Amino acid sequence: MRCDRLWRNARLMTMVPGESPLGEVEDGLIAARDGVILYAGPATDSPVFDPEEIIDCHGRWIGPGLIDCHTHLVHGGDRADEFQRRLAGATYEEIARAGGGIVSTMRATREASREALTESALPRLDALIAEGVTTVEIKSGYGLSTADEIKMLQAARDLGEQRPVQIVTTFLGAHAVPPEFKGRADEYVALICDEMLPAAAQAGLADAVDGFCENIAFSTDQIRRIFETAKRLGLPVKLHAEQLTNQHGAALAAEFGALSADHLEHLDEEGAAAMAKAGTAAVLLPGAFYFTRETTVPPIEMLRRHGVPMALATDCNPGSSPLTSPQLAMNMAATLFRLTVPECLAGFTREAARALGHDKAGTLEAGKFCDLAVWDIERPAELVYRMGFNPLHARYWRFS
Ligand code: DI6
Ligand code: FE
Numbered sequence: 001m002r003c004d005r006l007w008r009n010a011r012l013m014t015m016v017p018g019e020s021p022l023g024e025v026e027d028g029l030i031a032a033r034d035g036v037i038l039y040a041g042p043a044t045d046s047p048v049f050d051p052e053e054i055i056d057c058h059g060r061w062i063g064p065g066l067i068d069c070h071t072h073l074v075h076g077g078d079r080a081d082e083f084q085r086r087l088a089g090a091t092y093e094e095i096a097r098a099g100g101g102i103v104s105t106m107r108a109t110r111e112a113s114r115e116a117l118t119e120s121a122l123p124r125l126d127a128l129i130a131e132g133v134t135t136v137e138i139k140s141g142y143g144l145s146t147a148d149e150i151k152m153l154q155a156a157r158d159l160g161e162q163r164p165v166q167i168v169t170t171f172l173g174a175h176a177v178p179p180e181f182k183g184r185a186d187e188y189v190a191l192i193c194d195e196m197l198p199a200a201a202q203a204g205l206a207d208a209v210d211g212f213c214e215n216i217a218f219s220t221d222q223i224r225r226i227f228e229t230a231k232r233l234g235l236p237v238k239l240h241a242e243q244l245t246n247q248h249g250a251a252l253a254a255e256f257g258a259l260s261a262d263h264l265e266h267l268d269e270e271g272a273a274a275m276a277k278a279g280t281a282a283v284l285l286p287g288a289f290y291f292t293r294e295t296t297v298p299p300i301e302m303l304r305r306h307g308v309p310m311a312l313a314t315d316c317n318p319g320s321s322p323l324t325s326p327q328l329a330m331n332m333a334a335t336l337f338r339l340t341v342p343e344c345l346a347g348f349t350r351e352a353a354r355a356l357g358h359d360k361a362g363t364l365e366a367g368k369f370c371d372l373a374v375w376d377i378e379r380p381a382e383l384v385y386r387m388g389f390n391p392l393h394a395r396y397w398r399f400s
Contacts, residue, residue: 003031003038003049005396007372010057013380014040014364015064015350021342022063022380023363030062032370035398040364057374060393063345064362065134065371066326067352070262070283070313072172073128074121074155075142077108079318092292092320093244096216102142102176105318109142109152117155118162124316125159127324132373132392135353135361136165137313139210141172146196149173153205164397166371168356170238171200174211174218174226189222193229201233208259208357212240213249220252227256236357242266243288254278260311260355264298265289272299276306281355284339284347285315286332287323300337310339311355312347330384344384372396 007030014023029043031051039046082100086092095101109117121138128136138156143149153169160167173192181188200206209230211223218226223239230237236259241249243263250261250271261267261275262283275282282303288294303310314329315321323329330344339347353362360369374394377383382391 001031001038001047001049003033003051005053005055005370006031006049006051007055007057007062008043009059010062010374011059012040012364013061013063013345015346016363016365022345028062030364030370030372035370037364037366037368037370039366061375061377061380062364063373063375063380064349064364065373065395065397066132066348067135067356067358067362068128068133068313068316068326068348069137069260069311069352069355070285070315071136071138072141072315072317073124073136073138074117074140074152074159075105075109075318076112076117076120077105077318078322079105082319093216099179101319103179105142106144106176106178110145110148114151114155114158117152118158121155121159122162124324125163125165128314128326129163129165129395130392131326131390132375132395133326134165134371134373134395134397135168135356135358137168137170137356139170139172139175140200141175141210141212144173144176144178146191146199149196150200150203150205153200157205166361166397168207168358169205170208170210171197171206172210172212173197174223176212176217185218185222189218189225193225197226197229198233201235206235208236208238210238210240213247213252214240214244215247216244220247220249223249223252227252231256238262238283238355242271250275250280254280259357262313263288265294265296267299267302269302272302272306272308275308281309281311281351283311283313283355284333284337285313285321286336287321287329288315289336290332291322292320297337300339309351309354310343310347311351312339312344313352327383327390328387331387334384341381341384345380369398370396371398
């Protein structure tokens with residue numbers, strides 16, 4: 001059978017659920033054509049291929065390209081000054097209430113052009129790519145006006161033109177109430193539902209709709225209105241839920257069949273049960289937990305007990321998680337949340353794909369996109385164990 005490329009002499013972590021936790025294959029082979037996997041499995045069971053190019057992996061491990069399923073990669077400026085204020089004692093909530101926080105990034109984002117936003121996000125995207133990332137979700141949420149939210153989503157899409165990576169975009173107009181709507185949050189929500197979200201959807205710029213459900217952001221009633229609009233427009237939803245307090249946002253997200261509920265430090269049993277029933281994934285964000293010095297750990301054991309799928313992401317954003325290392329995020333998930341090595345690796349591959357509703361990535365299987373990360377390691381646990389060391393040998397994204 002003709003194929004474009006064939007990788008041989010590889011150890012595979014296919015991440016296909018089965019007998020071994022990572023779907024390990026000792027003497028593995030992958031064949032791909034037109035950017036899609038034709039075969040991934042034991043060399044002994046492989047059909048005979050006639051490849052254009054053969055890559056000898058010399059026993060290295062190949063896994064699915066990593067998927068960062070929750071980022072705010074596109075934004076103006078940074079918040080290093082705010083970080084310093086927090087070191088001097090101010091809390092995240094105090095800074096947010098005093099007009100800093102998300103709103104200060106909003107100002108910098110509004111001032112930046114679409115091109116400048118793309119330009120400033122490229123080094124962050126390159127950092128992810130350098131660690132084997134092949135799919136990145138990017139949210140809006142720092143423009144907070146129709147034109148500026150559209151500009152952010154366009155900048156995110158532009159990143160996908162400039163690098164060999166799949167960009168998935170999420171509309172997050174309900175990230176914060178912009179200053180011109182101070183004290184009139186309901187009116188801002190009406191603007192989102194009547195104008196912003198329909199405009200983003202019509203322009204084909206939103207793959208999903210997100211919100212920040214929190215006492216310093218939007219109530220469940222307000223999020224419900226936005227989710228109803230998303231539903232009308234045929235867009236899937238997800239939610240920043242129970243990050244700082246328990247608002248019962250996860251249960252609301254589950255009610256709308258959300259792809260994911262994210263953060264979840266303050267999730268309760270009812271929320272977990274609702275998520276399990278709806279098939280809503282938990283996206284855990286240890287970078288934000290670490291950086292904000294949160295002390296309540298997400299209820300991992302409860303999520304396991306209910307069988308809620310767990311994904312991991314960097315949450316790369318200037319305020320609560322200036323993190324561009326999925327490998328460090330895996331280490332943090334293990335160290336701070338006590339996730340197992342297979343849970344960490346699945347969290348950045350198979351379960352991250354699920355959290356994006358992406359059925360063509362996240363595992364090494366025939367029919368999936370040929371998004372591969374080749375690792376110079378002896379055993380998969382090294383990817384979770386090391387801190388600040390990147391063993392990526394090569395990365396393949398479909399045709400490149
Ligand atoms: N939760 C977070 O941790 C980020 N957004 C959100 O809804 C924080 C974003 C920021 O501080 O800029
Ligand atoms: Fe976030």
